[in-house]
Amino acid sequence: MTTSASESSTAQALPPRSGALTDLRIVDLSRVLAGPLCAQMLSDHGADVIKVEPPAGDETREWGPPFVKPGHSAYFDGLNRNKRNISIDLRMEAGQKLLRTMLAEADVLVENFKAGTLERWGLSDEVIATEFPRLIHCRITGYGVTGPLGGAPGYDAIMQAMSGLMSINGEADGQAMRIGIPLVDIITSLNAMNGILMAVHVREKTGRGQLVDLALLDNAVSILHPHAGKWFATGMPPERTGVAHPTICPYETFYCADGPFFIGTGNDRQFRSLVAALDADDLLDDGRFITNSDRLAHSAELRKILGDLVSRWQRDDLADALRAAGVPSGAVNDVGEALNMPQVRHRDMVVELDGYRGVGIPVKLSESPGSVRFGPRARGADTEALLAEFQVDDDVAAQLWDTGVLTK
Numbered sequence: 001m002t003t004s005a006s007e008s009s010t011a012q013a014l015p016p017r018s019g020a021l022t023d024l025r026i027v028d029l030s031r032v033l034a035g036p037l038c039a040q041m042l043s044d045h046g047a048d049v050i051k052v053e054p055p056a057g058d059e060t061r062e063w064g065p066p067f068v069k070p071g072h073s074a075y076f077d078g079l080n081r082n083k084r085n086i087s088i089d090l091r092m093e094a095g096q097k098l099l100r101t102m103l104a105e106a107d108v109l110v111e112n113f114k115a116g117t118l119e120r121w122g123l124s125d126e127v128i129a130t131e132f133p134r135l136i137h138c139r140i141t142g143y144g145v146t147g148p149l150g151g152a153p154g155y156d157a158i159m160q161a162m163s164g165l166m167s168i169n170g171e172a173d174g175q176a177m178r179i180g181i182p183l184v185d186i187i188t189s190l191n192a193m194n195g196i197l198m199a200v201h202v203r204e205k206t207g208r209g210q211l212v213d214l215a216l217l218d219n220a221v222s223i224l225h226p227h228a229g230k231w232f233a234t235g236m237p238p239e240r241t242g243v244a245h246p247t248i249c250p251y252e253t254f255y256c257a258d259g260p261f262f263i264g265t266g267n268d269r270q271f272r273s274l275v276a277a278l279d280a281d282d283l284l285d286d287g288r289f290i291t292n293s294d295r296l297a298h299s300a301e302l303r304k305i306l307g308d309l310v311s312r313w314q315r316d317d318l319a320d321a322l323r324a325a326g327v328p329s330g331a332v333n334d335v336g337e338a339l340n341m342p343q344v345r346h347r348d349m350v351v352e353l354d355g356y357r358g359v360g361i362p363v364k365l366s367e368s369p370g371s372v373r374f375g376p377r378a379r380g381a382d383t384e385a386l387l388a389e390f391q392v393d394d395d396v397a398a399q400l401w402d403t404g405v406l407t408k
Helices: 009-013 034-044 093-103 125-131 156-163 183-206 216-222 227-234 268-277 281-285 292-297 299-310 315-325 335-339 342-346 383-389 394-402
Strands: 025-028 048-053 067-069 083-087 108-111 136-141 211-215 251-256 259-264 329-331 350-353 356-359
Touching: 025 034, 025 093, 034 048, 034 083, 034 108, 034 136, 034 183, 048 093, 083 383, 093 394, 108 183, 125 136, 125 211, 136 183, 156 183, 156 216, 183 211, 183 216, 211 216, 251 299, 259 299, 259 315, 268 281, 268 292, 268 315, 292 299, 315 329
Parallel strands: 025 048, 025 108, 048 083, 108 136, 136 211
Antiparallel strands: 251 259, 259 329, 350 356
């Protein structure tokens, strides 16, 4: 594990690391989303993350517009803050040797190469386990490396389609739809971080690292609740319900006079509070709506009644009334409205730092809080500092530059 005393002078010129994971060093070879987001979350909590990019850079640097500045798409910048950066051509033997030098002093390797890439560079699972016995190797692939689809490439949307997630998203009478965020990649990044931290915990007892193996398809299937449970129980594929909940009613979007508004009543008490706030107590005596099962059976009728009542309200007024009544609800905001919510700002979920703007850190630790210290770095921005830190001889470094192993 690294210590703050071992950091290079250039690294010290960056804001100092703080948080729960300052004793971890991560070598991040990953690109696109799941791996970079996992590494960013670790870096937000103090880990020393070194992002290693190929000569052409992480492809998401060009996933725009919009661009924050040349070589920095908004997409890339959302996943790569708090990381030092070096660009190495790992296809070259000298680049692979430099990587080995870095791995010898690292705690974690995060990568999402196509199956077989590391093996071609002489870094098979067996070699990693033997040569770097304390290293935790986090591997993210589309389907895993074995099985009928082992080694095949895959992106988030493909996994949403194949896992069944798309089949349950969309209006009941419409087509299956991709969820509007790369949900599978995000879930995979969270599970990757969990797996890494579990492996760190085990290493404290055994002294050995291990492989943390994640497949996008596995993670997509893992979040099919409650639809997988319904299929296990009945054998019937779930139907799309649009914004409505498949097992709770009312739990969906209605329309106030000034826009969409979501109401979610999770139990009978909340339903009683809802109708009282809407001055519709007569619904409490209507046999169609007494229990959740009753309401589900008559959801179309209830939806029309509530829709008429809600349409008489302004969103802010209804939010205040239902909040006071203890009914979970809120306006259906667009992204800008959400990021400007006073509560979001109060919770430091918007970060603005030296030209960098991004979402904040959701895990807030009372004794060892994470921090956003600097924005995404230019490709190769920290190469000289890292070469010094890993004690690469000046003549060797010059040769690495001359042969194109290192670039900026």
